[in-house]
Amino acid sequence: xxxxxxxxxxxxxxxxxxxxxxxxxxxxxxxxxxxxxxxxxxxxxxxxxxxxxxxxxxxxxxxxxxxxxxxxxxxxxxxxxxxxxxxxxxxxxxxxxxxxxxxxxxxxxxxxxxxxxxxxxxxxxxxxxxxxxxxxxxxxxxxxxxxxxxxxxxxxxxxxxxxxxxxxxxxxxxxxxxxxxxxxxxxxxxxxxxxxxxxxxxxxxxxxxxxxxxxxxxxxxxxxxxxxxxxxxxxxxxxxxxxxxxxxxxxxxxxxxxxxxxxxxxxx
Amino acid sequence: xxxxxxxxxxxxxxxxxxxxxxxxxxxxxxxxxxxxxxxxxxxxxxxxxxxxxxxxxxxxxxxxxxxxxxxxxxxxxxxxxxxxxxxxxxxxxxxxxxxxxxxxxxxxxxxxxxxxxxxxxxxxxxxxxxxxxxxxxxxxxxxxxxxxxxxxxxxxxxxxxxxxxxxxxxxxxxxxxxxxxxxxxxxxxxxxxxxxxxxxxxxxxxxxxxxxxxxxxxxxxxxxxxxxxxxxxxxxxxxxxxxxxxxxxx
Numbered sequence: 002x003x004x005x006x007x008x009x010x011x012x013x014x015x016x017x018x019x020x021x022x023x024x025x026x027x028x029x030x031x032x033x034x035x036x037x038x039x040x041x042x043x044x045x046x047x048x049x050x051x052x053x054x055x056x057x058x059x060x061x062x063x064x065x066x067x068x069x070x071x072x073x074x075x076x077x078x079x080x081x082x083x084x085x086x087x088x089x090x091x092x093x094x095x096x097x098x099x100x101x102x103x104x105x106x107x108x109x110x111x112x113x114x115x116x117x118x119x120x121x122x123x124x125x126x127x128x129x130x131x132x133x134x135x136x137x138x139x140x141x142x143x144x145x146x147x148x149x150x151x152x153x154x155x156x157x158x159x160x161x162x163x164x165x166x167x168x169x170x171x172x173x174x175x176x177x178x179x180x181x182x183x184x185x186x187x188x189x190x191x192x193x194x195x196x197x198x199x200x201x202x203x204x205x206x207x208x209x210x211x212x213x214x215x216x217x218x219x220x221x222x223x224x225x226x227x228x229x230x231x232x233x234x235x236x237x238x239x240x241x242x243x244x245x246x247x248x249x250x251x252x253x254x255x256x257x258x259x260x261x262x263x264x265x266x267x268x269x
Numbered sequence: 270x271x272x273x274x275x276x277x278x279x280x281x282x283x284x285x286x287x288x289x290x291x292x293x294x295x296x297x298x299x300x301x302x303x304x305x306x307x308x309x310x311x312x313x314x315x316x317x318x319x320x321x322x323x324x325x326x327x328x329x330x331x332x333x334x335x336x337x338x339x340x341x342x343x344x345x346x347x348x349x350x351x352x353x354x355x356x357x358x359x360x361x362x363x364x365x366x367x368x369x370x371x372x373x374x375x376x377x378x379x380x381x382x383x384x385x386x387x388x389x390x391x392x393x394x395x396x397x398x399x400x401x402x403x404x405x406x407x408x409x410x411x412x413x414x415x416x417x418x419x420x421x422x423x424x425x426x427x428x429x430x431x432x433x434x435x436x437x438x439x440x441x442x443x444x445x446x447x448x449x450x451x452x453x454x455x456x457x458x459x460x461x462x463x464x465x466x467x468x469x470x471x472x473x474x475x476x477x478x479x480x481x482x483x484x485x486x487x488x489x490x491x492x493x494x495x496x497x498x499x500x501x502x503x504x505x506x507x508x509x510x511x512x513x514x515x516x517x518x519x
Contacts, residue, residue: 161353161355163351163353163355164355164357166311166314166316166342166349166351166355167349167351167355167417168372169316169341169342169343170314170316170342170343170345170347170348170349171368171369171372171373171417171418171420171421172343172344172346172372172373172421173343173368173372174343174372177371177372181368182357185359186357186358186359
C-alpha cells in the first residue's frame with residue numbers, strides 16, 4: 002500500500018512539474034515556430050524596426066548610466082547604515098518592483114507631467130517632459146533602478162568591514178578605498194545588478210506607453226514596436242520578440258558568469 | 270619612542286578603562302575572551318572613539334578629550350594586523366604591499382616597486398609575489414598581513430592574536446620571524462595573545478586585561494612570582510594557551 006502511495010505521489014509531482022515546464026517553455030517554442038532565417042532577416046527590415054532598435058539602445062544606455070551613477074552611492078549608503086530611515090529608504094526604492102507598470106505610468110504622469118505635482122517648478126514655460134524621449138528614459142530609470150540598487154546593496158553588504166578598517170589604518174584616502182577595495186570586491190554584484198536593470202528597462206512597456214506614448218522614432222522602443230507590429234504584421238512582431246529574447250539570454254549569461262565570483266571579504 | 274595610553278570607553282554594556290606606558294619593546298596583552306583586548310586595539314587605531322582620556326606617541330598626541338585632539342585612523346600611522354588578517358582577496362601579494370606603500374609613500378613607481386621587493390624578501394614572500402591570499406599557506410598569509418602593515422613604516426604596530434590561526438610548525442616559524450623583525454624595527458608593538466610562548470619568544474612585558482580593567486602588568490617573571498588573579502596564574506602556567514588551542518575559553 003505504501004509503495005502504491007509513494008508511486009502516486011511521485012507521478013503527481015512529475016505531472017505538476019511537467020505542466021509548469023510546458024507553460025514556461027511553450028511560448029518560447031512558439032516564438033521560433035514557423036519563422037525561417039530568411040523571414041527573420043526580412044522582418045527586421047520593416048521600417049519601424051531600426052528606429053525602435055536605435056531608440057531602445059540609446060534610452061536603455063542612458064537610463065543604465067543614470068541608474069549606475071546615482072544608484073551606486075545610494076547602495077553604498079544603504080549598505081553601511083542600519084537605522085530606521087535606512088529601512089524606509091530601502092523599502093521606498095524597492096517599491097517600483099511590485100508597482101504594476103501601468104500604475105507607474107500614471108504615477109509618473111501625475112508627478113512629472115504637464116499638469117503634475119512638479120509642473121510649476123519643472124516647466125515654468127509650459128514645456129513638459131511627458132511624451133518625449135526623456136520620458137522614456139525616466140520611465141526606464143523608474144522601473145529598472147530597484148534591480149540595480151538591490152543587487153549593489155547586497156554586494157556592498159558582503160564586504161568585510163575589517164578590510165576597510167585595515168585600508169584606513171594604512172592611510173588610504175576614501176577615494177583609494179572606494180576605487181581599489183570596495184568597487185573591485187563588489188564588482189560581480191554591480192555587474193549582475195546592472196545587467197538585470199538593463200534587461201528590465203529594455204523590456205519596459207506599460208509605464209513608457211502611458212508616460213511617453215508610442216511615437217515612432219521618438220518614444221517607440223522595441224516593446225512598443227512589437228505592440229504596433231502585432232496589429233499589422235505578426236512576422237515583424239515575432240522577429241522583434243526573438244531579438245529581445247536574444248538580449249535576455251545574453252543578460253542571463255552575464256549574470257550567471259559574474260555570480261561565480263571570488264570569495265568576498267575574508268582573505269581565506 | 271614610547272606610547273602612553275590612558276583611556277576610558279564604553280561599547281554597549283562593556284566598559285574599558287586602561288592606563289599604561291610602553292616603549293619600543295613589544296608589549297604582550299593577554300586576557301580571557303571578552304576582556305576588551307580587541308576593543309583596546311581598535312581604540313588605539315582610532316576606529317573606536319574613547320569617551321575620555323589621552324593617547325600619545327612621545328610628543329605626538331593622537332587623542333585627548335580635554336584639548337579635543339582626535340587624529341583620524343588614516344593619520345595615526347599605526348600598523349595593524351587583525352585576528353582574521355583581513356587580506357584583500359582580489360589582490361596579489363605584490364599588490365597588497367604596493368597598495369600599502371602607495372597609501373603614504375611619495376616616491377616614484379619604480380622606487381615603490383623596489384621597496385615592495387625588499388619587504389617581500391624580508392618576510393619570505395618573494396616567491397609568492399603573484400599569488401592571491403587564497404593560494405597561500407596560513408603562515409604565508411600571516412607574513413603577508415605583517416608585510417602590508419609595516420610597508421608604510423608605521424610608528425607602532427598592533428597585532429591581534431597573530432599566531433592563533435596557525436598550526437604548530439607555522440607558529441614556530443612566524444614567532445621566530447616576528448622576534449627577529451621586531452628587534453630590527455624597534456617600534457612600540459602591542460601583541461594580543463592567549464599563548465605564553467609568544468611572551469617567551471617576542472615579549473618583554475605583559476599586560477593582563479580582565480573585564481575591561483588591567484588586572485596586572487609586569488615581566489613574565491614578575492607575573493609568575495606573584496600572579497594577581499587566577500587567570501594570570503593560568504596564563505603564565507601555559508594552561509590558557511593549551512585551552513585556547515582546544516577551543517576552551519578560560
